[in-house]
Amino acid sequence: MDGIHDLGGVQGFGKVAHKANSVAYRPVFHEPWEHLAYSLLFLGADTLKVFNVDELRHAIERLDPRQYFASPYYDRIVAGTASLYVEKGVLSHAELEALAGGRFALARPQGLGRPARETRPPFEVGDRVRVAGAFVPGHTRMPGYVRGKHGTILHRTGVKWPFPDAAGHGRPAALEPTYHVEFKGSDLWGETAEAASVVVDLWEGYLDKA
Amino acid sequence: MDGIHDLGGVQGFGKVAHKANSVAYRPVFHEPWEHLAYSLLFLGADTLKVFNVDELRHAIERLDPRQYFASPYYDRIVAGTASLYVEKGVLSHAELEALAGGRFALARPQGLGRPARETRPPFEVGDRVRVAGAFVPGHTRMPGYVRGKHGTILHRTGVKWPFPDAAGHGRPAALEPTYHVEFKGSDLWGETAEAASVVVDLWEGYLDKA
């Protein structure tokens, strides 16, 4: 989906609040609850297998855009994780709000997602490809800034993964390799581009032979 | 600029909070300060001529994206208007904060903008045109969703206006007509489009003959 989480290339943001090598990275967590965000996420995704990480990503994308923008990172993880526990019937929204002592905003409803394409011959390193001009209402891992763009295959992964546009909706997902596709900076951002190239890791189903 | 104000087609938003013909539109203002937003804006733009409305639009686009998303409409007008009075040297940021009794967030700095193109022959009704694939770091009135798209001229305005990519930065701006350009819904949003067409009002300088 073309959500506000799809931030690549969005203009109007200020400086990154960091000077290279100037900041201590410990302690890893800054608030006494932050460790719970990833812990309870991986409890659900890995140990309990109630949902998968694609669904978690999509749950965060389904937060109201105002909530997404106003919430710090681990708050978004908590909100997305809680949304899935509720949607999967493990917990109820009412009990979460009772325990929290106030409103506990969850994600907006999800749609159906979409299956992977039919199997096609794989691409090879050096192939020119075009990112499909698809408009996907649900979860996808194709950032908007490469839609319809031409690039070159640098690498095909030796492992296959579930197609996220299906997996992110909890439906069966075909396994596909992904490709490291290099796009010329000027093809993405015109003369304002400052990188020689941007490499995006794209599922096979997002690509067509150029 | 490809800012977060460029909302056309962004997904993830919920229902519009309105039922057709069900809501009273009076009183026009809901808070006792809201009338000041447009009043002080038009004082500066029309009476004092300290800035123009393109600059005001750009000032709002230059608000921090988090502020933009968290602020109600008239709050954004106040913030943008105040930013321009300060940038033009009419008021100082410090006095605004002293009078407000707290922080008064203003817009992020602006860039240079860009001039209009050289004059070219005008387009005619029925012409097929292509929106230039430009990546404009400053103010522009070309919404991102038509960049590079093909459309058809429905109308050329009988009046010319300052090219906003220049005017929005307070620099001299050539006058150009605008064109009502019709884009097929499916050309903009693929098979998910629900409108037969979208008509966008575009300055001549945004267009090339297809």
Add this chain to the structure above:
Amino acid sequence: MSGPILEQAPVADRARALEAALRRRHLVPEGFVEDFTRLMEQDWAPENGARVVARAWVDPGYRDLLLKDGTSACAQFGYVGPQGEYIVALENTPTLQNVIVCTLCSCTAWPVLGLPPDWYKSFEYRARVVRESRSVLREMGLDLPPEVDIRVWDTTAETRYMVLPFRPAGTEGWDEAKLASIVTKDVLIGIARPDPAAGGTGGGLRGGGY
């Protein structure tokens, strides 16, 4: 990171601070805010657009003028002023519904429609109506049959639009005032159609009905 950015003096205090700073420099002419507020609250009203529509329904010559030169047609009633310098009327038919939006900010034909309503300025409407037009209209109460095409007009330049609805059956013999009474603000924006059952007995300002 998001917290500090959003922490500000209340917007009411910031709006008053902006006014106070301008006043103590004697930059606000006597009565300026009061006069401009009266324009916004009283003079610019959807009843104006309704009168234009009613006249076009009963006077073919005026209708032709309205469609050819909306600005002049509106000026005949004295509907002129800011955000009304170049008015274009969009003609609905039984198989075409025109809908107005401003995705980049919230431009509206103030003199004939009044100030834009809250929902028109909402992120939801701005983001969705160009892409999910039919769903948005249905959610808002206008469930168009599939044979009706939707044409969305994005107010990205200086043209200000008003919708000219088609005169519904059941209004035969009505006078202009009665006809105007079924042309609401929502009808003029294009998210509703005139409802003959709602026809009042006269024109003028109506209460909470729209």
Add this chain to the structure above:
Amino acid sequence: MSGPILEQAPVADRARALEAALRRRHLVPEGFVEDFTRLMEQDWAPENGARVVARAWVDPGYRDLLLKDGTSACAQFGYVGPQGEYIVALENTPTLQNVIVCTLCSCTAWPVLGLPPDWYKSFEYRARVVRESRSVLREMGLDLPPEVDIRVWDTTAETRYMVLPFRPAGTEGWDEAKLASIVTKDVLIGIARPDPAAGGTGGGLRGGGY
């Protein structure tokens, strides 16, 4: 409209509520949160990636393996686990700087880089580094000469990247531990280059220096 959406119980209370709800259903195994937190706080650390880099600098065979099969090379040190199942090392040269980002969320190679730092997760970094790479790096303290190309890697699928910097002059004769001491988290992400002047006397965990 934005106010009510953002009003919630404090995130600390919501995170604790989620934990409490899961615990009272006995869904949280004994020690699960503590063990996972130890992994995040202690086991996954940029010192791991630094050791990998130092080994590659002194052992050409290991370097070849790292560039051919990063996952296996990291597994030789025991650096395996979630978000480290498919590791690809990106080789810098004196004229090429690789930079890692995740524009859609904040994917990172946890086992070798540690959890992503705050700035990596910021909207600023995610939005800007794919488009304004050189400016962003300069602002953060890495002012690359124009002859150095930038290649940005967007972590949009399951590949997890680490940057293999080139070994700087002035480190001749250093042992692996000392070499590792100049490979910071920022170096492994690609927003800094190793600084021989910062070389410590041994490996292991360092304090606030990075």
